[in-house]
Amino acid sequence: MLEELRITGLGVIEDTTLPLTRGMNVITGETGAGKTMVVTGLGLLFGGRADAARVRAEPGRAVVEGRLRLTGAVAASVAERVVDAGSEPDEDGSVLLARTVTAEGRSRAHVGGRSVPVAVLGELGEQVVAVHGQSDQLRLLRPAEQRGALDRFAGPDHDKLLAQLRERYGQWRAVEDDLADRRRNARERSQEADLLRLGLDEITRVDPQPGEDDALKAEAQRLEHAEGLRTAAQVAHAALAGSGDEAPDVTSLLALARRTLETQSTVDSLLGELAGRLDEVATLAGDISVELGGYLDALDADPDRLQEIYERRAALRALTRKYAEDVDGVIAWAEHARTRLSELDTSDELLEELDRERVRLAGEVAELAARVRAARIEAAGRFADAVTVELAGLAMPHARVQVAVTPRAVGRGEPSLTVAGTECGIGPDGADEVELKLLAHPGAPALPLQKGASGGELSRVMLAIEVVFAGAGGPPTLVFDEVDAGVGGRAAVEIGRRLARLARAHQVLVVTHLPQVAAFADRHLVVAKDTGGAVTTSGVRVVEDTERARELARMLAGLPDSDLGIAHAEELLAVAAREKHG
Template sequence: MLEELRITGLGVIEDTILPLSAGMNVITGETGAGKTMVVTGLGLLFGGRADAGRVRADPGRAVVEGRLRLVEPAATAVHTRIADAGGEVDDDGSVLLSRAVTAEGRSRAHVGGRSMPIAMLSEVGDQVVAVHGQSDQLRLLRPAEQRAALDRFAGPEHEKLLETLREAYAQWRRVCDDLADRRRNARERNQEADLLRLGLDEITRVDPQPGEDEELKAEAQRLEHAEGLRTAAQTAQQCVAGGAEPTDETPDATALLGLARRTLEAQAGVDRVLGDLSARLEEAATLVGDVAAELSAYLAGLDADPARLQTVYERRAALRALTRKYADDVDGVIAWADRARTRLSDLDTSDELLDELDRERQRLAGQVAELAARLSAARREAAGRFADQVTVELAGLAMPHARIELAVLPRPAGRGEPTVTVDGVETAVGPDGADEVELRLMAHPGAPSLPLQRGASGGELSRVMLAIEVVFAGSGGPPTLVFDEVDAGVGGQAAVEIGRRLARLARSHQVLVVTHLPQVAAFADRHLVVAKDTGGAVTTSGVRVVEDTDRARELARMLAGLPDSDLGIAHAEELLAVAARERRP
């Protein structure tokens, strides 16, 4: 849950702290006091779009900070993601989040004490909070959103089936596009393939080997300077191991090291230091002997053959001809050849390949059709359950005769989308299946079943939205739910029922409600009031928690606009008592 929210420099809010509790939190206040800024701040904190026009001129920077404490199952996934990104979770399991926006529109985010991309706040927000407002009601009117809502309700197995369909659909469309492109651009493909084959033939004739150009360069240098190398190696060998005709006047290094070692060894019994030095000379003699052997092998392998040098020159010329055309070095030429072979397979327009692709296209089309049929059946089953549960909730929201229907219909063909045959009917299909989903409302018995956007008033739409959220809450979802005046256009008994349903949600979720209805506010576990101060040169707002008498005065203000009216306070206290009884399990 979100334990605390601090907002600075946002709209009319100069600097305020909202202490939030588990259960149901309501936020009330006069029109224009800044209730909407609280929801705006929540949106910013969880990665929403920043509007620089909301930033107060003084100090020219808006900051929203929040302390988030999670419980399982959300805690592990969120904490792991934050730790992977370099953030830190406090010892008590809470995480600090912050978002800063300047008047120039620049934005920065911090998660767990570390600077993070704004997208990280969005990732956290997707898992811990769901915000519902008037815009969400409008979004619910879109058929695609209604289908997505049904898919979420259907459960994890349904989601797996949907993901399988999406993968099969993507593979099917790739094969279809590949086949169409090969047929449509056969001439261009054949011309490109001919050029690639010419290059591959030339490279194949030369047959370059990895690193061959560098090896030939080194060999050419040795052959060109063979005499100088031979002289240097012979001289060094004579110095360390003696030549073919050694003389007493020029003793070699091996002999001198041997003499030195034996001389010291003879005195090792007198002084152990000379014995240690004698051992080290023996190691040096061994090393010099190894060098002498390697010099001998080097001389034996040193080649001064002019014919070999000419062969090396010719081979290097052939490799340079390739590097001038295809890459900077031999390894690059080999890589070009590998890419060319891969590209040739992509350019293939042979009848055999086209027939094979066509068979694969038909196989995948059948797979997509079969998965789409299974998905349609699953949606129809889930639609019945979903509609029944939402209808039950509407009965408790002062719409006892209303009924929700969720129609799952085949997507009509002929709109430019690919088609498959599903249950014997040619149907347009997309990555989400072959269905159109339409949420309908029958306002009362005998009334026509109309699409939600045509059959529901503003107040009815608010109640349908809340009923859907109550149904979703039974299946889990984010631990924190925010409702921004979803009770607009509602009053009387319906308002009491909305408060009761929100209180029920608060048993399993943290609920934040921005409301203008006292019937809803009375059900809160914590009541916060946004108060406007116009005493200074600039209007500002702050937030305070109200309890007991102050809470009754606020409800009296909401009821009749008279916070000091004895009759209004008495009515408010009665409303609080009723709500307290209703909140008991």
């Protein structure tokens, strides 16, 4: 649950804190006081889109902070995501979330004091909070949203079946598109394949090896300068090992120097150390002399080998001019060409194999779509019955909801398949149209929601659906932003009663103008506007007892100090208390 929400610098709210509780939290206030900013702040806190226009000029940034208490079924998964983000819950099992938006539009997010991508807040929000406003009622009029609502109600087994359908559908479409592309572009593919084969044949004849050009370049350089290399090596070898005449060599001179120093090493130990180092030098000089001798024996000015290297390097340069900058690039090009050739294959054998795969996958997609349809039809009956029962408790006792699951029409720019004996359009979500219909009273025709429901009826249908969803699980915190618009009288009381019932198993936040709904609150918060200063600001306070009755009186008649209004408000509170504890 969300224990506390602090908002600073957002719209008319300068700095305010909302202490929230379990159960039903109601937020009321005059029109324009800033109730919407509370819901906007919640949206920002859980990864919603930032609007820099809502940031107050002073201090030039909006900050929303919330303390989330990790309890219930989602606690483990939320804690795991927090740890994955590089943070961890506090010792008391809570975690602090924060979102900052500057007047320039820059946005930052923090979880447990650690900076995280804004998307992390969105992922946490999906698990812990569901926000429902009047825009959600409009979305409920869309067929895709109605299908999504039914799928959500159908349960986890249905979700797994849908996931299988989407995966198989993607495979089927990939094979279908591949086969169509091979057939449609057979000539272009054949021409591209011919060019690739020519290149591969040329490269295969030369058979370049990794790093070969650098090795050949070094060998050619040695052969081109063989005489100069030989002279240098001979002179150096003679200086180290002697040339056979009387001239002294380095090895002999080093030996003489070492022996001379050793004769006096008993007198001065430093000379002994130097003699030892000369011995090391003499050993190194001897090793170099031996290696120079081997180098001279191996050095060979071979004109034939040099010509062979020239020809080989010319062949490699011909490849690098056509296919890549160096030999390694030519080898990589050949590997890519072989892979591409397999993709360009338009042989009859491959086309037949792909066609068989297409038919097989299409059959699996159709079979899965039929199972999805059957599951939707079964869930539709349960869903309609459950929503109808809730509508009876929302002052619509004669209304009934029907959920029609029908095959999707062919010819909407999407593929078609025969599903359960009927040809229909199909997509990754199946081959069905789902439509919620309302029978407002006995004898009335079943009409789509957008035609059969008034604004107040649509609000109650939406609430009934949410109550049904709550019984099937879902996020632990539910936010309702003026979903009771267009409702009054007895229906308003019933909405308050249903929200209070939801609050038994969920944390519920309700923004409302209806005193009948506010009376059922476990905690009542009032957003009040302060126009006393140069800049209008709003704050939030908790109201209880007499102050709460005065707020309900204001909502009832606009007269917070009216004795009659207060008496009526106290009666509303008493009725609500009996309903909640009865």
